[in-house]
Amino acid sequence: MAQVTPVAPACLTGVRVLDFTQFEAGTSCTQVLAWLGADVVKIENPDGGDPGRRAGATKPHRDDPYFLNYNSNKRSVALNVKSPRGLEIVKELALKADVFMENFAPGAIERLGLGYDVLSKLNPGIIYGQVKGFGAGTPYENNLAFDMIAQACGGTMSITGQPDGPPAKPGTTLGDTGTGMLMLISILASLHKRRETGKGVHLQVAMQDAMLHYIRNAFGITHKTGKPARRAGAQTLESNNPPCDIYPCAPGGPNDFVYVYTSRANPQHWPRLLEAIGRKDLIGDPRFDTRDARVKNSAELDRIITEFTSKRDKYECMRVIGAAVPAGAVRDTLELMHDPNFEERGIIQKIKHPHHEAFKMAGWPVRFNGKPAVVKPAPLLGQHSVEVLKDWLGMSAEQVAALTAEKVIHPHVEAERQQAAA
DSSP states (O other): OOOOOOBOOOTTTTOEEEEEOOTTTTHHHHHHHHHTTOEEEEEEOTTTOSGGGGSSOSSTTOOOHHHHTTOTTOEEEEBOTTSHHHHHHHHHHHHHOSEEEEOOSTTHHHHTTOOHHHHHHHOTTOEEEEEESSOTTSTTTTOOOOHHHHHHHTSTGGGSSOTTSOOOOOSSOIIIIIHHHHHHHHHHHHHHHHHHHOOOEEEEEEHHHHHHHTTHHHHHHHHHHSSOOOOOTTSOTTOOSSSEEEEEOBTOOTTOEEEEEOOTTOTTHHHHHHHHTTOGGGTTOTTTSSHHHHHHTHHHHHHHHHHHHTTSBHHHHHHHHHTTSOEEEOOOHHHHHTOHHHHHTTSEEEEEETTEEEEEEEOOOOEETTEEBOOOOOOOTTTTHHHHHHHHHOOOHHHHHHHHHTTSBOTTHHHHHHHHHO
16 A cells, blocks of 8 residues: 655644643644644743653653653744743733734633633734633633543543443543543634634633533433443443453453344344354344343353454454444554554554654644645754744844843753753
8 A cells, every 4th residue: 555645734724823732731732733734833941841841751951752742833933931021921922923822720811811811902803712621611621630630520430331340431531532532622713703703712621521521321221321421341321232342362461352242233243243253143133132131141152252252363353253243453552653554544543752862753634635634743942932932023143142141042042951961
């Protein structure tokens, strides 16, 4: 298969985003805006920048892959916003911005003097987005939150795990990136509306509130039963449609499993599955012939399927069973990262970054006329301090040099970090 060449979708060309986000919930949102063509300028503290740069770093002055994965295609300005001139520059940039986005601790951006009430007076057309842990008006609105806190308080943990076990945290970061995507959609809708009205809007989303969006099926169960939705392991939440589970495969490694699903909406799935695993003799067997019977005899049913899957690797199981009913091999991150098909299609892209040569990362999965959006390396701290002030504010080289001398902007943070490391 020929390698697909990524493209710059340019859907948001001309849109300027002033990015005060950190870690993941906000950065995942602004990153997609950048992938789609917006000029996203990340304002960072010269003393270390976004704390995500160091979240899990193992070497001094070296940006962690965590940061790279959520800040590609952006530009970085290292600016002392606590200095009067630095704060003034932020407000000048806000005058030129279409979108302002932040996810600081509750009240922090307002204490800086950059709240919605301030910026909307300067720029009535600005779309001002905020991600917080808990919603305004809740007893916890001033509490700090990360992904796992949102998932605990927002219900996703309560429906994750084995039926007889404790709640579990889903491996995906729904609290962070899941919230970021809801904000992203709201920003895009607001940009569209502004074309008609010329007016901006104040957008707020709480991570806890966002989780309710992702558990609507569970709410449906509670509505029908009057009880909390239960944990169901690998089965569907209603747990009344076997076979619907993860089955072990050869050679028995930690991720050698295949997921097999039969739909209650299609009564032909069960006999088709039996044919696929070579057990046509069980078609019509009263122990399994109805859904209720399969629920009653689910342990024996699972034993029969496991007898087939445990003798074959997960990809053979997916191929054979998947030709008859929905089935999927459980794939780990190493398998996915090194599957050439994802690179050929541009879903995973290899980028060159000074700290991580040939870094691989997943980009925006939506294709534009058959092409994925191009991924550019996450910026070094302060890498674009000079060019952004020239591009957005039209500053001269002399003005930039003066700001650098006053330590308002820091265009050479990376060089200083490397010098300190040496």
